[in-house]
Amino acid sequence: MxxxxxxxxxxxxxxxxxxxxxxxxxxxxxxxxxxxxxxxxxxxxxxxxxxxxxxxxxxxxxxxxxxxLGELSPLALRLRESALAHMARLYDATGENVHLAVLDGPTPEESAALFVGRTTGAASIPTLSRMGGRQPLHTTGVGKALLSTRDATWLDRYFQVPLQRETAHSVTDEAVLRGQLARARTRGYATTREEMTLGNVSVAAPLASVSGLPPIAIGVVVHLARADERRLAPLVVQAAKDLYRDLRGSH
Structure with a gap:
């Protein structure tokens, strides 16, 4: 044809x-x-x-x-516009990079974290993410948070493709990553530690499902020396809850 x-x-x-x-x-x-x-x-x-x-x-x-035309997408008009204030508050509270991402891909095997929002400042650590950029799910905080929302059938397909190593610390073992996802579901947030970029730690939380939008996660990326998970995790989880509440109200 x-x-x-x-x-x-x-x-x-x-x-x-x-x-x-x-x-x-x-x-x-x-x-x-x-x-x-x-x-x-x-x-x-x-x-x-x-x-x-x-x-x-x-x-x-x-x-x-x-x-x-791209700015007419629900990812811009609905998600990003609603998220800006929450991302700004999270940045003000942490002084660190704030990332907003969605799950994107035609199949589980081809899925990635698509970055649709980013807030940063002069003191924030450099990252590889950019607006409209795609990063692996298994090596990014928002990616692991998104993976933690997927069901067993979806994950079985996702793990059919070998996971690529981005740094020496990347988690590519299926059993280890499944264990991390189970812990993320229990805690309400996921973490990565130098798995995408050396020296960077991320803490991210998924949002509950929002009608009309793909799975969403919000997170922060900090330098290893400033990575206080006990302080950052509650702030990130609350930001996810607040954004979810706003998105539900805007539907």
């Missing part, structure tokens, strides 16, 4: 990443696996519609229209 136009457009748009936010037509053709002549026609149409834009160096980048 011939590939549809929408599938080709999606492949073109998927060529742009955090590491490669701009690309030439030849690079796009190579990455997308689409003939150059077809790519040139697609690029012309996408630029005309504002979904892509021409940038210096005979390259293309994501257009303002695509960003504008």
């Amino acid at each position: 011939a590939e549809g136009m929408l599938a080709r457009i999606t492949r073109v748009l998927s060529c742009f990443t955090e590491d490669a936010p701009a690309a030439t037509a030849a690079e796009i053709a190579q990455r997308a696996g689409i003939p150059a002549s077809t790519v040139h026609r697609l690029l012309a149409d996408l630029v005309a519609e504002g979904l892509l834009a021409r940038v210096p160096g005979h390259r293309y980048g994501i257009g303002a229209r695509l960003w504008e």
